[in-house]
Amino acid sequence: MLMRIGGQETEAAGGTWLDVINPATGEVLDRAPAGEREDVDAAVAAAEHAAAGWEKVSPRERGKILFHAAGAIREARGDLARTLTREQGKPLAEAVDEVRGCANVLEFYASVSGCLSGDFIRLGAAGDGIVVREPLGVCGAIIPWNMPVILMGWKAGPALLAGNTLVLKPSSTTPLTTLAIAAILERAGLPPGVLNIVTGTGDAAGQAIVTHPGIHKVSFTGNTATGIAVRRAAAPLLKEVTVELGGSDPMIVWKDADLPKAVEGAVHGRFYNAGQVCNAVKRVYVHEEIAPRFTGELLARVRSLRVGDGLSPSVEMGPLQNRAQLDRVEAQVARLRERGEGRILAGGSRLRGPEHDRGFFYAPTLVADPDPDAAILGEEVFGPVLPVMAVPDLDTAIAEANRSRYGLGASVWTRDLGVARAVFDRARAGVVWVNRHLTVPPEIPFGGVKESGLGRENGVQAIAGWTRAKSLLLGW
Numbered sequence: 001m002l003m004r005i006g007g008q009e010t011e012a013a014g015g016t017w018l019d020v021i022n023p024a025t026g027e028v029l030d031r032a033p034a035g036e037r038e039d040v041d042a043a044v045a046a047a048e049h050a051a052a053g054w055e056k057v058s059p060r061e062r063g064k065i066l067f068h069a070a071g072a073i074r075e076a077r078g079d080l081a082r083t084l085t086r087e088q089g090k091p092l093a094e095a096v097d098e099v100r101g102c103a104n105v106l107e108f109y110a111s112v113s114g115c116l117s118g119d120f121i122r123l124g125a126a127g128d129g130i131v132v133r134e135p136l137g138v139c140g141a142i143i144p145w146n147m148p149v150i151l152m153g154w155k156a157g158p159a160l161l162a163g164n165t166l167v168l169k170p171s172s173t174t175p176l177t178t179l180a181i182a183a184i185l186e187r188a189g190l191p192p193g194v195l196n197i198v199t200g201t202g203d204a205a206g207q208a209i210v211t212h213p214g215i216h217k218v219s220f221t222g223n224t225a226t227g228i229a230v231r232r233a234a235a236p237l238l239k240e241v242t243v244e245l246g247g248s249d250p251m252i253v254w255k256d257a258d259l260p261k262a263v264e265g266a267v268h269g270r271f272y273n274a275g276q277v278c279n280a281v282k283r284v285y286v287h288e289e290i291a292p293r294f295t296g297e298l299l300a301r302v303r304s305l306r307v308g309d310g311l312s313p314s315v316e317m318g319p320l321q322n323r324a325q326l327d328r329v330e331a332q333v334a335r336l337r338e339r340g341e342g343r344i345l346a347g348g349s350r351l352r353g354p355e356h357d358r359g360f361f362y363a364p365t366l367v368a369d370p371d372p373d374a375a376i377l378g379e380e381v382f383g384p385v386l387p388v389m390a391v392p393d394l395d396t397a398i399a400e401a402n403r404s405r406y407g408l409g410a411s412v413w414t415r416d417l418g419v420a421r422a423v424f425d426r427a428r429a430g431v432v433w434v435n436r437h438l439t440v441p442p443e444i445p446f447g448g449v450k451e452s453g454l455g456r457e458n459g460v461q462a463i464a465g466w467t468r469a470k471s472l473l474l475g476w
């Protein structure tokens with residue numbers, strides 16, 4: 001597949017390519033250009049050329065284009081979801097979910113086009129002040145491989161509505177659905193050059209975006225170490241860089257919780273997308289009175305999960321997205337085993353057999369009562385591994401939940417409003433769920449504290465991040 005610059009499908013200037021691998025089979029599915037600095041230069045030139053015209057389009061008209069694109073994406077969801085499953089690995093039902101989610105985000109931003117407003121301030125004898133929010137111009141967006149379609153929507157929706165033009169880089173392992181959606185946006189009326197997709201690696205195309213003087217803001221989603229490196233590289237240019245990073249979300253299951261609902265919440269929260277979600281449930285703290293029953297029911301569910309090629313309708317969990325990620329998860333669990341840091345109740349290894357040998361499959365894994373200092377609790381485990389810890393009281397649960405470098409989300413499962421309120425007040429996280437986890441509707445701002453990042457995506461609030469204030473003082 002070719003990348004898209006200025007409305008044209010194009011190869012990389014250097015003529016080199018990167019293979020796109022199907023993680024369920026290990027086979028080469030397609031290839032995408034290995035874009036480099038020269039390609040980013042071309043994309044920035046196209047985005048600059050388009051910027052003056054796009055800025056003058058009224059927000060309502062911009063919103064209409066997003067709205068039409070959302071309809072077309074929803075119509076094409078079958079094909080888009082199949083492409084997404086084949087390049088990313090997730091089960092088809094999850095891929096359809098993600099494609100629909102992208103359409104929902106674009107529709108949401110279309111629906112709030114009237115919210116692009118400023119302020120009027122009366123200053124008495126000094127006159128009046130008017131503050132407008134203007135677009136930043138050419139912006140960059142860099143996205144990871146775990147949820148490429150929804151994250152494209154989270155960035156392109158508010159950025160384009162606010163009147164910016166974009167140079168967006170998908171992960172080198174999942175460029176295909178992003179390219180297909182960019183083509184749909186153009187067919188829906190987005191002028192050429194408003195959204196440019198440069199494919200390529202982080203070291204080449206990614207760094208070129210981050211250090212390009214013509215790009216005024218970069219919105220980055222990825223792991224914490226990369227996010228820090230990206231901010232460091234952009235610092236000499238005084239470029240605004242928002243970073244949405246890793247997480248290690250706790251789930252607190254209180255003694256009065258609806259148990260079947262909490263068990264299903266843990267399964268969905270951890271094993272959705274094979275555990276490769278920033279705000280997945282990565283640690284469970286369950287009240288000791290119900291811990292044996294909860295863990296027993298959870299174990300039965302984890303053992304029953306059907307793992308395989310996401311294109312097969314009965315599959316509940318697909319492979320990990322790439323070989324490096326499989327190796328990383330395997331090493332994290334192997335270290336836990338070697339150090340005796342927890343009891344592995346289920347899984348704990350790659351899956352073998354005719355259905356799994358060629359792909360990047362890891363068994364759904366349940367770990368009981370890991371050592372509180374175990375490495376898998378301190379670092380992000382981006383795969384299907386769930387540690388469960390029994391806790392004696394709420395103070396301990398909240399203290400342990402907060403004992404993390406990360407602070408993206410947290411959930412509490414209870415019928416007791418006081419318990420829910422205490423967790424909401426004391427959780428060091430950007431989002432708190434009660435009796436649910438994972439869902440991020442487009443209306444709700446999403447982002448973390450601590451090493452989970454800086455900035456918020458979603459909601460009308462996110463639009464402000466894609467604009468700058470410009471003030472006018474009127475003396476009468």
Ligand code: NAD
Binds near residue numbers: 453
């Ligand atoms: P990653 O940081 O390796 O890569 C993310 C993107 O950055 C890719 O497009 C990559 O090519 C690019 N990149 C890599 N090095 C770069 C560099 N030096 N300069 C510029 N760009 C560079 O992350 P990943 O492994 O693809 O994704 C998984 C991580 O993303 C997890 O930690 C997960 O928690 C996080 N994530 C966070 C959110 C959120 O909203 N907070 C959402 C999804 C994923």
